[in-house]
Amino acid sequence: MRKAAETLATAIRAGARHPDVLFNYSTACDQLGLSTEAVGAVQLAIQQDDERADLWAHFGRLLIDAGRAAEAVPALERAVALAPTSESSWYNLGIALLSTGQAASAVEALSKVIDRNAGNAAAWAALGAAQQQAGDLEASDASLQRALEIDQEILSAAHNRAVTLRLLDRSAEALDLLEGAISRGLNAPESRLLRSHLIADVGRLQEAAESYRAIVTENPSSIEAHELLARLLPQIGQADQALQAYEDALRRQPSIELYRSAVQAAWDLKQPAPLERWSKIALQQFGDSPEMRMMLGMAYGLAGDTAEALSIIEPLGAAGYAPALSPSAYYRLKSGDLQAAERHALAATEANAVDQAAWSYLTIIWRLLEDERERWLADYERLVMRVPLEPPTEFSSREDFMSAVAEELTALHHSQDHPADQSLRQGTQTRGNLFDKRSPRVRQLATSIRQAVEAGIAGLPRDPTHPFLSRTTGSTRFLGSWSVRLRSGGFHVSHIHQQGWLSSAMHIALPPEVGTPSEVAAPPGSLAFGIPEAGLGLDLPPRRVEIPRPGELVLFPSYFWHGTIPFKSRDYRLTVAFDAVPA
Numbered sequence: 001m002r003k004a005a006e007t008l009a010t011a012i013r014a015g016a017r018h019p020d021v022l023f024n025y026s027t028a029c030d031q032l033g034l035s036t037e038a039v040g041a042v043q044l045a046i047q048q049d050d051e052r053a054d055l056w057a058h059f060g061r062l063l064i065d066a067g068r069a070a071e072a073v074p075a076l077e078r079a080v081a082l083a084p085t086s087e088s089s090w091y092n093l094g095i096a097l098l099s100t101g102q103a104a105s106a107v108e109a110l111s112k113v114i115d116r117n118a119g120n121a122a123a124w125a126a127l128g129a130a131q132q133q134a135g136d137l138e139a140s141d142a143s144l145q146r147a148l149e150i151d152q153e154i155l156s157a158a159h160n161r162a163v164t165l166r167l168l169d170r171s172a173e174a175l176d177l178l179e180g181a182i183s184r185g186l187n188a189p190e191s192r193l194l195r196s197h198l199i200a201d202v203g204r205l206q207e208a209a210e211s212y213r214a215i216v217t218e219n220p221s222s223i224e225a226h227e228l229l230a231r232l233l234p235q236i237g238q239a240d241q242a243l244q245a246y247e248d249a250l251r252r253q254p255s256i257e258l259y260r261s262a263v264q265a266a267w268d269l270k271q272p273a274p275l276e277r278w279s280k281i282a283l284q285q286f287g288d289s290p291e292m293r294m295m296l297g298m299a300y301g302l303a304g305d306t307a308e309a310l311s312i313i314e315p316l317g318a319a320g321y322a323p324a325l326s327p328s329a330y331y332r333l334k335s336g337d338l339q340a341a342e343r344h345a346l347a348a349t350e351a352n353a354v355d356q357a358a359w360s361y362l363t364i365i366w367r368l369l370e371d372e373r374e375r376w377l378a379d380y381e382r383l384v385m386r387v388p389l390e391p392p393t394e395f396s397s398r399e400d401f402m403s404a405v406a407e408e409l410t411a412l413h414h415s416q417d418h419p420a421d422q423s424l425r426q427g428t429q430t431r432g433n434l435f436d437k438r439s440p441r442v443r444q445l446a447t448s449i450r451q452a453v454e455a456g457i458a459g460l461p462r463d464p465t466h467p468f469l470s471r472t473t474g475s476t477r478f479l480g481s482w483s484v485r486l487r488s489g490g491f492h493v494s495h496i497h498q499q500g501w502l503s504s505a506m507h508i509a510l511p512p513e514v515g516t517p518s519e520v521a522a523p524p525g526s527l528a529f530g531i532p533e534a535g536l537g538l539d540l541p542p543r544r545v546e547i548p549r550p551g552e553l554v555l556f557p558s559y560f561w562h563g564t565i566p567f568k569s570r571d572y573r574l575t576v577a578f579d580a581v582p583a
Helices: 002-013 019-031 035-048 053-065 069-082 085-100 105-117 121-134 137-150 154-166 169-184 189-201 203-217 222-235 244-252 256-268 274-286 290-302 305-320 321-335 338-351 356-368 371-379 398-410 440-457
Strands: 385-390 424-431 476-492 503-508 528-529 545-546 553-557 562-564 573-582
Touching: 002 019, 002 222, 019 035, 019 053, 035 053, 053 069, 053 085, 069 085, 085 105, 085 121, 105 121, 121 137, 121 154, 137 154, 154 169, 154 189, 169 189, 189 203, 189 222, 189 338, 203 222, 203 244, 203 338, 222 244, 222 256, 244 256, 244 274, 256 274, 256 290, 274 290, 290 305, 290 321, 305 321, 321 338, 338 356, 356 371, 398 440, 398 476, 398 503, 398 573, 440 476, 440 503, 440 553, 440 573
Parallel strands: none
Antiparallel strands: 385 553, 424 476, 476 562, 476 573, 503 553, 503 573, 528 545, 528 562
């Protein structure tokens, strides 16, 4: 092949410009791994004759191989326009479209291949991947299954079908499929990571932790595995080991990306010592950055040194680094300097009008200042909304529906302790996005909740100056959803939801000791609003207390401070929570 390429190159240098000569030279260069020469030769051939489908098809395939899929699309579109029956050109066009995120067009192109050759396993596999990207999961599953029926050795199809099955909430089936493919030689890093996810999904959390640990041991730069391992270990009673894998990886293979992930994990898990140490090392090794400098300040604040935290964070905000404004407000509030805290919080809301943390600080600052704007911002009587859930027609009552939902939710609680980066204490939280589950009861619950939310917010007035009321549209989109199961002594620390606009507590099942009126201002298990987080050191009573009732939503702006009162019981307190934004 090299001799042929050299002969053709000699002819081309001598002036040969026939498209066949250039095409053959391009083909030879391609086989020799000379991609630049291959592309250049076929481009020259197209200049001589731009009506040849084979030249355009070859050009498009070379561009795909070179990682230039966006450029390949028009070349392959030209190829299929000139030769509409070319199976390989339609296939390569589908691959190029899929690579550039044009899933619907990729499905159309790949379907043309299947129409011409229903036995083309590679086309079925690519079609299934395109359908997955387009969100048509049932069709994706069917296509990928067909690909594997034709040729079970297309291991990438096994991986992709496992992904689809997981999205369809069929993780046990996905795990069996993936492990079979791994036994036949599938060893891609993404497949090993997917296997770890699936093991966790089916409730084998200890095994999942070991699987994540094995991945980061072999590949210290696997950031996703690090992040999941660090947050999983506290839930299986191994909180003391949560950051050890980061420690080992940073010693073996340091990078700024890994340091960013590590310091975020240390912050989320409230570990000031590694947060301080890693921030300092990152600043030394990778240069000064406002992001890492702020994390150093946060480390001092987490350790209780408010003055040192402010000495680092405040100058960042003054220099124009907007993410430092909310933390500056927090630490000024903690130090008792309400005027400075207000100034920082207002600046944060001007930089980012949906900064829920900044608005939450203003609810407290204005309360302490006895400023009438507190009532405007945190109108607990109007903006904390109770909405009863309407059960599906197949249930005779709300109580029957809640009982059925409780049974399914309980089966989803696999861990033994709470996530260290969440608000609950003495309880467990489900993994992933609850409303993505395909179980009938959870889907019915999500539908009923959506209807209740839209009913609850329907009467809200518009106020263009208000951080909550200015965003009402009448409909919402769920960002995240989860279930919490608290045992005796359990509660939620007071917190806010930074990513949401509207948040909720949906009570599914309550112990007999919870949910009954009491002479106590905040009965056990009740939901309390307006108490700032304990770290601020402010002894303020709640502004509003809601006694939970099964089958009722409590809706509120995501920047409202809220938590629950501990309870004692032999039974569990089971809830569903979610964040939503305007649709």
